[in-house]
Amino acid sequence: MQHEPIVKSSISKQIAEQLRHAIINGQFKTGERLPTEDELAKRYGVSRATVREALKRLAAQNLIRSRRGPTGGNFVTQPTHEELAESLSGAATLLVGLGSMSIDEIIEARRVLQGGCLKLAARHATSDHIEQARAALDRQKLTGLTDEAFCQADVTFHRALVDASDNGMIRFVMYAIIEALVPITNMVLSYVKERHEIIAIHEHLLTALENRSEVDLDQALNRLLDYLTETFQEAQIQRDGHKLAVTPQE
Amino acid sequence: MQHEPIVKSSISKQIAEQLRHAIINGQFKTGERLPTEDELAKRYGVSRATVREALKRLAAQNLIRSRRGPTGGNFVTQPTHEELAESLSGAATLLVGLGSMSIDEIIEARRVLQGGCLKLAARHATSDHIEQARAALDRQKLTGLTDEAFCQADVTFHRALVDASDNGMIRFVMYAIIEALVPITNMVLSYVKERHEIIAIHEHLLTALENRSEVDLDQALNRLLDYLTETFQEAQIQRDGHKLAVTPQE
DNA sequence: CGATCTTATTTGTCTGACAAATACATGTCA
DNA sequence: TGACATGTATTTGTCAGACAAATAAGATCG
Incomplete structure (x- = not known):
């Protein structure tokens, strides 16, 4: 029988890692807007709260910045x-x-x-x-x-x-x-x-x-x-x- | 008339800042456990979700680490x-x-x-x-x-x-x-x-x-x-x- | 044309709930 | 008594749905 490699770290942390790599590898360019939180939640099959915790991790590293409203969202920022x-x-x-x-x-x-x-x-x-x-x-x-x-x-x-x-x-x-x-x-x-x-x-x-x-x-x-x-x-x-x-x- | 200095940044960010300073200034020593999330939420008068977003910011900076269960909680860690x-x-x-x-x-x-x-x-x-x-x-x-x-x-x-x-x-x-x-x-x-x-x-x-x-x-x-x-x-x-x-x- | 109002969109926050991990006490059986 | 299973309380992790707040763009009215 094969055991799947269980993942120990939390979902929000994994999502943060994925997004982080995506940003660093240039899949999201600086200034670009990430998908909305709802969109990300749907795409990862998790709740919005979880996505948000992941996003806050990135925000803490000055990788993204968020704005409200239409035309708002989470934007990749080039840290100064x-x-x-x-x-x-x-x-x-x-x-x-x-x-x-x-x-x-x-x-x-x-x-x-x-x-x-x-x-x-x-x-x-x-x-x-x-x-x-x-x-x-x-x-x-x-x-x-x-x-x-x-x-x-x-x-x-x-x-x-x-x-x-x-x-x-x-x-x-x-x-x-x-x-x-x-x-x-x-x-x-x-x-x-x-x-x-x-x-x-x-x-x-x-x-x-x-x-x-x-x-x-x-x-x-x-x-x-x-x-x-x-x-x-x-x-x-x-x-x-x-x-x-x-x-x-x- | 006096206008109170309006605070622009989000609550979770402010809480993260406060906790961060508390940690750096040694009010929470390394290895020590922070109050539980419920406790923090009550103390700051916000919801647990907000507190968690603040905590995730700190976790992203390797300032704290969390464990589940009784005796669990959010612990101040000395970043390696x-x-x-x-x-x-x-x-x-x-x-x-x-x-x-x-x-x-x-x-x-x-x-x-x-x-x-x-x-x-x-x-x-x-x-x-x-x-x-x-x-x-x-x-x-x-x-x-x-x-x-x-x-x-x-x-x-x-x-x-x-x-x-x-x-x-x-x-x-x-x-x-x-x-x-x-x-x-x-x-x-x-x-x-x-x-x-x-x-x-x-x-x-x-x-x-x-x-x-x-x-x-x-x-x-x-x-x-x-x-x-x-x-x-x-x-x-x-x-x-x-x-x-x-x-x-x- | 311009000022104002409405509306849609998106993040920020709240609430309450349940799941998962885990230490500790308790009970059971040999 | 001792080892092992079992429950139980505690705390973080995740979920679902709701409303608040900001804000850009369109609609309305003077």
Whole structure:
């Protein structure tokens, strides 16, 4: 007797998978409308609720977007770079937040990968990129900035540097790494509060970029990451000391 | 008169967002069980169907997993490295597939980023990593392999090289880039069919790694990417020529 | 011609029900 | 007592049908 291979996963999940592949393989082109939910339900022989659960899975991946009304429906969308970068940084943040990625690893990754990225930037940077970075740096110099605002400008600055590499793929992955470092920068800022050093290093980076000096860029990057490593350890000690003082038990 | 800020997005999406933040902020720890769907429905004052659509959104992001029965429910899961890497490469593949990322960009990105990665690998590679790479390379040498199998072994080989860098963050992003190159490798394979050259270059790479020679690694990587660039153009010409011959109109 | 009203279509949500999986308690028989 | 079957409660999975809300296009009226 032959046993049919029983399918363990839920119907809605299977439908989501099928539709997903259909979209990726181009059977539904971007901008195109999927069949209506009723139609899909009939076609798969399931209820509309099940179809909808499948569609929501796709929506969560920014693969489709829905509109109501006639001419409405579920449309295949090309996820924007923003959205993809966002989901990517979300994943990276999660990895860091859940502690499955050490600080040292992130800094090392940044040292290695951003090093290459800056080399490209030295070759491809336009005055536009440099201006953007300059603007972000100027914002960091303002007095009275909250830590969050400072950190935000920090991200903007580094993104501008990455953009200068003029490479979409690199931009895609570097954004994630930069994002992953935000919590650390934030912690350093709240416990050590030495913005001027960060600003000085950024100035160093930007000047090196303006001069298109790969050596200087490398030097500046290492200076930044060394500084972060040091102060992060310091901040950690302070934080833990603080914590211990407040909650001595445990 | 004051107008309340009307909320445009659907209820299920909002609930998904709320739960998502609750999970990321650690209000629900990993492994913990969320309230039952009925409970959530009551708590948010919506129907169970709506709650379920929200939950499916989270499930699509591998944030929760569900089990039936008593002691069952929706559990917060720590996404595996695999799952995160998968969603990441899914995004990257999409970018490539939808043509918003050029081949040149990917190859350039790989040249720059993998270059740094291999430097790390030269320092950190263990015999274990090298053996894994060797095994994948041996598999590529088998005769009678389908293009898919060959390509699969190719990915395994490069992953082993990346693993040798011994850095989770780098692994995370490099996996995506490697994955993004798969369609291109595939196309090169189907139209040019020169596996021996790829194998030779891989041999070059592996030997360089065994000798921990950064210079050789760099040389081999450039050799590989130059080769891919060339043959890809060739393949493209052949394919387009073929297409034109078959469908001369348009 | 233009403004408004109606109407059809499609997604969003609700309700209530039953099916399926599954842990746990209970009972039965050796 | 111990192993095994059996029921039972709980929770997710799926279904069916309904109404609400958005919205584009046609119909109507001034």
